[in-house]
Amino acid sequence: MKTALNQALACIREDVRGSQAYPVASSAGMVKLDVMENPFRLSIELQAELGARLGAVAINRYPAESTAKLAAALALHAGMPAGCAIMLGNGSDELITMLSMAVSRPGAKVLSPLPSFVMYELSARYQNLQFVGVPLRADDFELDGPAMLAAIAEHQPALVYLSFPNNPTGNLWDSAVIEQIIQAAPGLVVMDEAYQPFASSDSMALLARYPQVLVMRTMSKFGLAGVRIGYLIGQAALIAEIDKLRPPFNISVLNAEAGLFALEHADVYAAQAAELRAQRERVYTALQAMAGVQAFPSQGNMILVRVSDAARTFAGMKACGVLIKNSSTAHPLLNNCLRITIGTAEENQAMLAALKEALSRPELPCSPPGGREPEGGLGGQLKESLS
Known part of the structure; x- marks a missing residue:
């Protein structure tokens, strides 16, 4: 038994066995x-209304129409620009995984300022991508513009993540530096707006000016952390390619209904x-x-x-x-x-x-x-x- 287990464990990649779970x-x-x-729960009345909605969902069927309705509702809620499309993920984490898969080829690199969301690096490494981290300025956690531009010129990353506001520092980075990074980047630039409900500005306008920009958001900070719904907005042709990597029926009918309910009570x-x-x-x-x-x-x-x-x-x-x-x-x-x-x-x-x-x-x-x-x-x- 022990020998068989050791043989089975040996099939797991060494870097996975040497890492730790989140x-x-x-x-x-x-x-x-x-x-x-x-921290806020719904009122008793809204809980009862949501419970009735979820109780009526056809859980014997795979999700299809309900997720399409949710995607359309989220696009309207976010103010998606013309010419763009939206795709859903099981939280932002699944979207990050799909983005890593989309650019995964020999020699491809992913770049992000550090410190930032840990899943950018983890997802890149699990797809055998090289991750390049560029330290923020030590005094104010602002983007180090010259260092970012130098790293982009040297490494030519296929994917750049910019968390806006950043996790864990909480700050919004300088918009002029962000545009310099977008203009210099040879590949995709993802504006991760997980905390957009609490910020004084967003980056949605960048979608109209830069076709390589994607905006990623989540309903978790909106108030539905337990529902696990993330979404990615970008040019329709770009989203169509990334969407090919999305697992079928990745958003459950119950989660989709809960998301629709939340948007109706935005x-x-x-x-x-x-x-x-x-x-x-x-x-x-x-x-x-x-x-x-x-x-x-x-x-x-x-x-x-x-x-x-x-x-x-x-x-x-x-x-x-x-x-x-x-x-x-x-x-x-x-x-x-x-x-x-x-x-x-x-x-x-x-x-x-x-x-x-x-x-x-x-x-x-x-x-x-x-x-x-x-x-x-x-x-x-x-x-x-x-x-």
Whole structure:
């Protein structure tokens, strides 16, 4: 049995066996602020309405018409320009995989600024593509224009990713530098707009000016992280070629119906995004006033902060029942950085209280999460800053 298993394992590529699966932290019983989810659930009335819609779906049939309807609705919602087309993915991750497959040939390269979304590199490497990472500017996480242009000239990448806003830094990069990169790139340029609902601008206008540009978005940050719907917009001829790699029926009828339902109630989700943007600014102000914390401006639903000891602070906050993301080992530029998702007012209050306690008294146990401490505790002290 053991010999047979070893033989089977030997069939798996060495680089796959030497890698690790994408980590997903357990969040049971925690204030969950680690993966940029929308914290708001639908009202009881809308939950009941959605439940009735899903109950009527013909789950005995493969998806076809429902996904076509969803694609059309998303194109309208996004303001897709004339001459463009849209394709759906099981989250942005599947779209990234298909893009890697589309350009995968001997010697082809994928380029992205770093730090950025880890799946760009992972997907490239699993398709035997060389990945080229270009560090951002250390002081403000802005694109290093000269370095990007030099890397493009040297490596001639088939695919360039620009996360807009960027994950995990949260910033919108300079539009003039972005256009320089697009003009210099010999291949596809993907504007990854996963956090567009929280940003002050987008890159949809670039589609009309540059036929090599693709805009990628997701409904996960919109408020449907559990539904897993991503979409890619670009020139119709380009999308038609990439769509050949899409697995048949990759969006379930239940997910498609949930997506349609959400777009029919887009005003509800727009109000949630507006509240999260307001909360982001309140949290940012509170973080700026906190000793020992450097907070970076954000246009996403997260804020990157730097502390003196990220591992200790992360552990201290987790002991308080607040789960954030320790990004300090993801890239040298993120040394001692933590990424904090913006939650509800109550969650943000609990987060700030836990952060303050973890920084000032790391050796002591924290008060209970969720603001359930006495009014005179840290939660009460910070209440006004988030109200």
